[in-house]
Amino acid sequence: MTLSAAERDRLADIVRLQPTKNSELQERWGLDSGSEVHSYLEEHLSDYYYRNENSYICATPEAADITGVEPGLEGGEDGPQVIRVPELEAQVFAVVAGPDDRSESVVSVLQKVRERFDADPDVDAVREALQSLRQKGVVDVVYRTVPTFKLAVERDSVDVETL
Incomplete structure (x- = not known):
């Protein structure tokens, strides 16, 4: 899956902010709702994120490799x-x-x-x-x-x- 520059930037946000939630990404990305965030994630980044046991959004290890961004938590x-x-x-x-x-x-x-x-x-x-x-x-x-x-x-x- 090839990512556009915008998709790569948003994926980097997920890597930096993880674990995160729809509302944090909504605010950061200037979207209108958490549903819009969910739709974007599913349509554009489904291979690079998952939800943890508390339903927070986390990046896959591959996402960190692709973006070159340090994870939000070490x-x-x-x-x-x-x-x-x-x-x-x-x-x-x-x-x-x-x-x-x-x-x-x-x-x-x-x-x-x-x-x-x-x-x-x-x-x-x-x-x-x-x-x-x-x-x-x-x-x-x-x-x-x-x-x-x-x-x-x-x-x-x-x-x-x-x-």
Whole structure:
């Protein structure tokens, strides 16, 4: 299967962002819906992606070879050692409670991002960033009255690269 330049660029996005979901690709690609993302994947990239056990989109090893892009996640049995994430996810990783600290709410993480980075993301963006980091295995969720979050790994054990 020969890929056009546009298809190769979109495949590179999947490699960088994996595990990812329709909504992340929808935003990145400027599409109107998650259904449109799914249709594009099936029509153009079906040989180069799969859905993991949590239905997140992942690239095949061949996709990484074709694009020459480093995967969004590198590591071994001890967990990820390198994650490549958008800027907001890097900011969230930098401020969320550590693995030995009490977990915190999305709003608490939002306030810390606003204070430390002089940024103004909305609460839904921070919630999505936390969930994405959770899928990458570097953040845990603790269910109390509301879901709360903390690092699943030591902050200095993971190199964070911003896309």
